[in-house]
Amino acid sequence: MGKLTSLLLFALISAANAGPRFDCLPEPNGNQGACEARGCIWKEDDTGKNAPWCYFKDGVGYKLDSQQGTTYNLRKNSGPSNPWGADSTEIKLTTKTIGSVLNVHIGIDGRYEPPVDFPRETQSSDESLTLSTSSSGDFFSFAVVRQSSNRKLFDTSIGGLIFSDQFIQIATYLPSENMYGWGENTHQSLRHDFTKYLTWAMLARDQPPNSGSLDTMNLYGVHPYYMILEPDGKAHGVLIINSNAQEVTTAPGPSLIYRTIGGNLDMYFFPGPTPEMVTQQYLKFIGKPFLPAYWALGYQLSRYGYKGLAEMKTRIQAVRDAGIPIDIGVADIDYMQRYKDFTTGDDWAGFSDYVKTMHSWGMKLILIFDPAIEATYPSFQRAMAANAKFIEWESKSQVQTAIQNLYPMAKDTKIMLGVVWPDNHVAFPDFLDSTNNTQNWWINEFVTYQSQVPFDGIWIDMNEPSNFGTNQDHPWYFDSDDHPDDAPLFCPTNGSNLWEMPPYKTRAVWRFGDANNGAFLSTNTLCMLAQQDGGKQRFYNVKNLYGLTEAIHTQKALLKATGKRGAVVSRSTYPSAGRYAGHWLGDNTARWEDLRTSVIGAQEFNLFGIP
Structure with a gap:
């Protein structure tokens, strides 16, 4: 019994140490000194899960200041500060429903919103999604819940909410590892991998696909949308309307960390409950694909x-x-x-x-x-x-x-x-x-x-x-x-221009290096x-x-x-592009591995509304 107790205690300690890590030093060539200068924790990853070695201390987030109906006024809590700019002291979370679609908007009035004319039509569903909130002292979190099963589809109790002028982060636990979507990247499998930390860049770039090996670089278009198949077989979809340079990290848990360097977080949850119905609801919202000749x-x-x-x-x-x-x-x-x-x-x-x-x-x-x-x-x-x-x-x-x-x-x-x-x-x-x-x-x-x-x-x-x-x-x-x-x-990349040299440059830059070897947001554009x-x-x-x-x-x-x-065919796309054009998967090298990943890409673009 003593050995069993020790093993259980060791397992519990290991699980505690393997909690979610929010990367505090994603820039190339990071080191312990730079990490600790940011007030973050440096601990090498010995799990084989590619976890960040430099990560935030617990408590990153906001607290509830006041509430008026479906509007929640949030104030920066006493947790760790953001190293990529001054935290916004006050932000606002609002929620509303559009038919069966639940909208959660987090941000500040007057900030940039993408000028995209979505139809925002609705497709009926017997399923209903609601927002549940939790406010415990210095920490506020919310969850999107499916009423029929009481399952949390998006659960921010994981922490990590950051909001500043040029760095925004939100994280969530996910109900299942069966996640599909996000793009445009070359994925080696249709289903995402949650066995390790992987960060996928999203910034439209003249970048041919690399089908030969795992490569999380950004390609021609941007699609901040995913679908999840839940444990009971029901499905839901999530769209984040944001057009800035952005990235998403999939991690064990399963969990997800989304970051962008501008705008607000404008999230739409589609209840399904079947994958087909999720797609119907999504396409009603962003616009159905054009009918080619x-x-x-x-x-x-x-x-x-x-x-x-x-x-x-x-x-x-x-x-x-x-x-x-x-x-x-x-x-x-x-x-x-x-x-x-x-x-x-x-x-x-x-x-x-x-x-x-x-x-x-x-x-x-x-x-x-x-x-x-x-x-x-x-x-x-x-x-x-x-x-x-x-x-x-x-x-x-x-x-x-x-x-x-x-x-x-x-x-x-x-x-x-x-x-x-x-x-x-x-x-x-x-x-x-x-x-x-x-x-x-x-x-x-x-x-x-x-x-x-x-x-x-x-x-x-x-x-x-x-x-x-x-x-x-x-x-x-x-x-x-x-x-x-x-x-x-x-x-002007050698000065202080914050458009050219934002404090957080995203993996769309760091995948290719840093300023020392000519990697900028403006590279190739x-x-x-x-x-x-x-x-x-x-x-x-x-x-x-x-x-x-x-x-x-x-x-x-x-x-x-x-x-x-x-018919019009476009190389670069964004949600709703399917209303006007098709897409091809880019300048591949006509190898067998390109044929394999093209099957995945074609299925993903069907999810994105560009069949």
């Missing part, structure tokens, strides 16, 4: 690197001669004149006639278009004449005038010029422009070009948005025979301090919406240009 579901032939129209003809004819079904030909940027949108290259003379031949065979054509517009040619000239807007610097004092002065049409403007495939610098259309000038110009460009090359569908790429060589003295294209040595975009919609929106907040907003206007362009619904 029937032909868009057919067999496609796509490749990058056609040397001209003759090669495309040869490839398509080879497929036809072999008796292999083919419904759609897809042309990548090779068809353009030096990679400029709405142009046709010299090696593609006769493209229009060939498309008519394809149509006579019952085939369709999809063309690729990038958002960036070179600052030298008629499309940009027409944009300026139409008062279309482009992503801009905050002020003229920030403009890289040595670049701007190269282009008469961009000179003396605040347009932020970058580098992608074209030979000269490019500008990025502002698809959040509330004047509609940008939308109208964009639509007209497609209408005009479709009268020259009668395409049937549109593939929009590079819309994270991608930019080559940001903040690099020697970007990769300096060594390319197919690209001039255009001066790269530089953001534009500067975070950039502005959109005449200064009403900050790129730091809305970057993850760029692909969605481009898709909205491109769907309108396709309908006006062709008179038919056709």
Whole structure:
């Protein structure tokens, strides 16, 4: 009995020591001194669960200050402080129901909220979710409870709530390890792994998938949504409407830790109770997927690197001669004149006639278009004449005038010029422009070009948005025979600008290193301090919406240009993007492991509402 008692005591002590750890030093190259300087605990992980070695002391959170109906006014408690900025002294939790959907909103009035027009329609359910709260002295927590089973679906008694201007964290115990969703990442299994700590980055990035091994890096889009299958077989879903750089940590417990560096926490709980009903409720809320043309579901032939129209003809004819079904030909940027949108290259003379031949065979054509517009040619000239807007610097004092002065049409403007495939610098259309000038110009460009090359569908790429060589003295294209040595975009990363150098940079940066080796939020994209919609929106907040907003206007362009619904396919997506476009899983390497993870990705995007 003595040995048994000792074993039980050892097990209890081990369990206590294996409690949840909230990472206090996620930056690369952390050490014990840096950890303890933050007032946190340093303890190596000997469990094999990849737990943080530096973690917060207990008591992180808020206490209840007052309550008025379904509004809870919270005040920072006496627990540990946030090392990434001053804690917000007062925050507010409000709750409401939208049909069967429960909304829990945590934050501060007047802070940024994503400008996304969700239908917010409801799908009926016999299930009901309620909010239960607990306030014990210095600590407040809440749980979302399924009334029929009294099961806690989201339980914040785990602690860890932090709210500051540029760092927000919420944590929860989960009712089951059967969790699916979150993205966009390359997951090695459809079900998440709760045997160890894993942090998944979420910031839209021009980053090809790595299917060969576990890699938690962020890819092209952002989907802060998951579904859980509970122990009794019932299911629920959770959406967090936030468009800032963010991350989620799955951990033993099972537990979940969500972090973001802006906005508020706007959470929606979908009660199901079946997975099918959860998906119906979610799609009613964010918007049901668009119905593509029937032909868009057919067999496609796509490749990058056609040397001209003759090669495309040869490839398509080879497929036809072999008796292999083919419904759609897809042309990548090779068809353009030096990679400029709405142009046709010299090696593609006769493209229009060939498309008519394809149509006579019952085939369709999809063309690729990038958002960036070179600052030298008629499309940009027409944009300026139409008062279309482009992503801009905050002020003229920030403009890289040595670049701007190269282009008469961009000179003396605040347009932020970058580098992608074209030979000269490019500008990025502002698809959040509330004047509609940008939308109208964009639509007209497609209408005009479709009268020259009668395409049937549109593939929009590079819309994270991608930019080559940001903040690099020697970007990769300096060594390319197919690209001039255009001066790269530089953001103010060596100063105190909190948009470029926020106190908490998220795993979207730290996965790739730190500032010492050129890892920033602006890496491969534009500067975070950039502005959109005449200064009403900050790129730091809305970057993850760029692909969605481009898709909205491109769907309108396709309908006006062709008179038919056709199909739009977008690389970057965000919740509700399925209303306007499909998605493909990116630039994989065509290996068996890519085929395996593509099956998982396709299922996840069905959950996300992009079948």
